[in-house]
Amino acid sequence: MRDENAWKRRAFGLIFAVCGAAGAAACGAEPEPGPTWYRDIQPLVERSCAACHDGVGVGRVDLRDAATAQALAPTMAARVASGEMPPPALDPSCRPYAGAEKMYLSPEERARFRAWAAAGAPLGDPGEAAPPQHGAAHIEDPDLVFEMPEAHEVAPDDDGNEYWCVVLDNPLAATAWIKAIEAVPGDPSVVHHIALYRDAGHDAGAGYGVPPGTKGFPCRNPILELDWQLLHGFAPGVSVMELPKGAAIRLDPGEQIVMQMHYYASKPGALDRSAYHMRLSTEAPAAEVFMDVFGPVPFTIPAGASQHVERSAVTNEGEPMTIYGLLPHMHLLGRSYDAWIEDDAGANTCVARGHFDFHHQALYMFDEPVVWQPGQRFVTECTWDNSTTAKGQTSFPPLDVAWGEGTNQEMCFMVAYVSKP
Ligand code: HEC
Incomplete structure (x- = not known):
């Protein structure tokens, strides 16, 4: 008679042998299923990568494609x-x-990518895939549209970058109040970031030495240069900038609007015609929002320093100031930043903290505005890597780097949307 249980006994013997070697933890009743593409990774890619990796965005590779x-x-x-x-x-x-969930991965989510790759990147069950998530919010029927008058033919340098400014006509006949701003990249495969400025000086190109009336010209790093004031900063994934009820940005007739494009392309020839859409209010708001900057000036970063820190602390001597959001700005050697509000009583409110990458700058709007009370200090701290191995190093051997607007100089600014109070 056949021993029906022989296989089972042998199988159990094997399992016990494996369990003995691997320890009790590996011997649960039902083993924890490992991560699969459809259940564990694809939803993260859809949420946090697809804005750039959808096959048309700046990330070039289409990570939504399972085989890729x-x-x-x-x-x-x-x-x-x-x-x-x-x-x-x-x-x-x-x-x-x-939009934080689209731009930031938690440590657990990062570990999931590693576990999935280590397991041989199994696909799993397509039924568990998450639906497309990106490209959601838009300003419907914008009240004001600024569009490049014609398409720009992208001409990248050897590193793939081009910085191009376009002066846009301002159609306003009366003061308007901006409630929401949305950047609309023309060719998302080459638009790496857009900075939108207002120029009260009426001749935006003057600082770049171009003849008066020039509508398009090369320009690098215009933040805080010249007479320009930042209105918005876009990078792929940044959502519509929306100000809370009662707060708006003033825009006057006659102010010139300048769009600074940062293109990134492997070859010349792409045609881009980007635009900005805005929602306006004709009523003056309770709080007029304007841009203010926080950060240390001037400073020198010694040659070779791999972790040089500069800090500024400014006490609010006036009215309470509301901070709605900000854009951290450094140059190529910037590694990280930290900004907080503190007082002598020991209060400490985190305002902004993160790693920095010159090629991926963005504006962040807080879910809840922060109030900087009279007597409190606003502290801004930046850290740079000026060593030979720094990612953004352009000088070999490294040189002392001074504060300044040039790309081979450095800055540390929190460019913030604020109002009083
Ligand atoms: C804001 C845009 C952006 C987002 C969001 C983004 N990437 Fe990227 N990614 C890029 C760009 C630009 C490149 C090409 C330049 C480079 O290699 O750094 C790139 C390159 C890559 C590469 C190298 C591709 C190659 O050609 O070998 C990988 C892998 C990658 N990204 C993974 C991810 C993952 C995973 C996520 C989400 C968790 C993500 N990226 C989110 C912009 C982005």
Whole structure:
């Protein structure tokens, strides 16, 4: 008679042998299923990567494609673990902001990429896939549209970058109040970031030495240069900028609007015609929102320093100031920033903290505005890497780097939307 239980006995013997070697933890009744593409990774990619990796965005590779993702699994895990991908953004545990879940991965989510790659990047069950999530919010029927008058033919330098400014006509006949701003990239595959400025000086190109009336010209790093004031900063993934009830930005007739485009392309020839959409209010708001900057000036970063820190602390001597959101700005050697509000009584409120990447700058709008009370100090701290191995190093050997507007100089600014009170 056949021994029906022989296989079972042998199988159990094997399992016990494995359990004995691996320890009790590996011997649960039902083993924890490992991560799969459809259940564990695809939803994260859809949420936090697709804004750039959808095949048309700046990330070039389409990580929504399962086969591509599988082939790139180890690279994805490495880029995610190093903090390069998704590009560094504000840490929402410091202060929650609009769209944080799309721009920031938690340590557990980062570990999931590694575990999935280590398991051989299994696909799993397509029925568990998450629906497309990005590209959601838009300003419907915008009240004001600023569009490049014609398409710009992108001409990148050897590193793939081009910085191009376009002066836009301001159609306003009366003062308007901006409630919401949305950047609309023309060719998302080459638009790396957009900065929108207002120029009260009426000749935006003057500081770049271009003839009066020039509508398009090369321009690098215009933040705080010239007479310009930042209105918005866009990077792929940044959502519509929306100000809370009672707060708006004033825009006057006659002010010139300048769009600074940062293109990133592997070859010339792409045609881009980007635009900005805005929602306006004709009524003056309770709080007029304007841009203010916080940060240390001037300073020198010694050659070779791998972790040089500069800090500024400014006490509010006037009225309470409400801070709605901000854009951290440094140059190529910038590594990280930290801004907080403190007082002598020991209060300490985190305002912004994160790693910095010059090529992925963005504006963050807080879920709840922060109020900077009279007597409190606003502290801004930046850290740079000026060593030979720094990612943004352009000088070999490294040189002392001074504060300044040039790309080979450095800055440390929190460019913030504020109002009084
Ligand atoms: C804001 C845009 C943006 C987001 C969001 C983003 N990436 Fe990227 N990614 C890029 C760009 C630009 C590149 C190409 C330049 C480079 O290699 O750094 C890139 C390159 C990569 C590469 C290398 C591709 C290759 O050609 O080998 C991987 C892998 C990657 N990203 C993974 C991710 C993952 C995973 C996420 C989400 C968790 C993510 N990225 C989110 C912009 C982005």
